Amino acid sequence: MTHQTVKFAGALALVLAGSTVAAVAQETGVPITSDAASDAVKDIETNIRDDYNRSRDADRFSNNRRPLGWRGSVAASANATSGNSDTLDVGIGARFGYGTQDWDHDFTLSQNYSESNGAKTANTFLGAYDVSRYFNDRFYGFGKLRYAKDEFGAFEEDAFVGAGIGYRLIDNDNFNWRVQAGPGYRVTRTQAGVKAEEAAGLVASRVYWSLNDNVSLTNDTDILSSSADTLVSNDLGVNVSLSGPLSLRTSVRTDYHTDPAAGQKSTSNTFGVSLVYKFN
Numbered sequence: 001m002t003h004q005t006v007k008f009a010g011a012l013a014l015v016l017a018g019s020t021v022a023a024v025a026q027e028t029g030v031p032i033t034s035d036a037a038s039d040a041v042k043d044i045e046t047n048i049r050d051d052y053n054r055s056r057d058a059d060r061f062s063n064n065r066r067p068l069g070w071r072g073s074v075a076a077s078a079n080a081t082s083g084n085s086d087t088l089d090v091g092i093g094a095r096f097g098y099g100t101q102d103w104d105h106d107f108t109l110s111q112n113y114s115e116s117n118g119a120k121t122a123n124t125f126l127g128a129y130d131v132s133r134y135f136n137d138r139f140y141g142f143g144k145l146r147y148a149k150d151e152f153g154a155f156e157e158d159a160f161v162g163a164g165i166g167y168r169l170i171d172n173d174n175f176n177w178r179v180q181a182g183p184g185y186r187v188t189r190t191q192a193g194v195k196a197e198e199a200a201g202l203v204a205s206r207v208y209w210s211l212n213d214n215v216s217l218t219n220d221t222d223i224l225s226s227s228a229d230t231l232v233s234n235d236l237g238v239n240v241s242l243s244g245p246l247s248l249r250t251s252v253r254t255d256y257h258t259d260p261a262a263g264q265k266s267t268s269n270t271f272g273v274s275l276v277y278k279f280n
Contacts, residue, residue, distance in 0.1 A: 005164050023084075028099075045181075053255065055258045066117075068100060070101050071096070071097065071099070072094065072095055072097060072278070074093070074276070074277050075249060075274040076274060077090070077091045078090045086116070086117050086118065089112075089113075090114075091111070091112045091113075093108075093119045094110075094273060095107070102133060103199070104131070105130070106130040107128070107129055108188075109127050119173050120152075122152040124149065124270075125148070125150075126147070129144070131143045131167070138167055138187065141164070142163065142180055144182075146158075153264070153268060154261060154268070155191075156188040157188075158224075158231065159186065162185065162201075163183075166178055173208075174210040177205070177208075179203075181201070183201050186226045201224075202270070204220075204224075204249070205219075215241070218236070219237075220235040221234045229260070232256045233255050234253070234254050235253040239249035245279060246275065250274075252269060252271040253269070254268070254269050255269075
């Protein structure tokens with residue numbers, strides 16, 4: 001078995017771990033043939049409309065309709081090529097939350113890794129914890145802890161802790177928009193090892209839009225500013241229902257630094273296509 005074959009098999013296994021395809025194959029007990037695959041697709045299609053309403057993404061944008069207790073999602077994507085060039089791209093992300101009548105806790109983790117012809121070209125990690133205390137259906141207070149590590153980015157490490165207030169501008173069944181802002185403390189370290197610790201401020205926007213029963217759009221924007229640098233991040237995603245808790249997400253994330261370290265670019269873009277499994 002070649003080294004490239006091993007890489008491709010590992011990438012494929014990661015995608016299957018984030019979906020329910022293997023579970024479906026085990027339950028049906030049928031061989032993977034074109035006829036069996038066609039039948040399986042038909043079964044999936046018949047359940048889309050009934051099952052998708054149970055996994056709508058509006059829950060994380062609307063506290064007064066959000067289910068209490070645990071909820072979450074896991075996403076995975078992988079791609080490998082061989083021939084004129086050998087490449088590997090792997091991404092995995094997870095979001096978990098826990099809600100009570102007045103409090104909401106949200107945990108987010110993501111890891112992206114890429115290599116080309118045996119050389120690493122991307123390696124990023126993002127972790128965040130958000131806690132919210134709701135005073136009524138519109139106003140809430142929040143606390144945020146965020147840590148990002150990017151081996152090839154404008155900053156190798158970027159951490160923030162802060163608190164503030166938020167307000168829901170629009171809150172209905174199909175469209176939700178909330179904004180929040182507050183002060184905090186930021187710690188950054190450049191690729192050259194230069195470290196900065198200083199006061200900072202955060203302004204954020206969260207938008208959810210249900211286009212129809214099967215398609216929804218999300219757009220998350222964050223502006224994190226301190227004297228050393230201002231980071232503007234925007235994450236735009238489109239979610240398409242496949243079956244029950246399984247959906248397909250395509251996204252583009254753009255990060256812009258006003259004052260990147262010497263030799264680093266101000267803007268970076270990450271494009272993703274992932275299978276997402278949700279539970280609540």
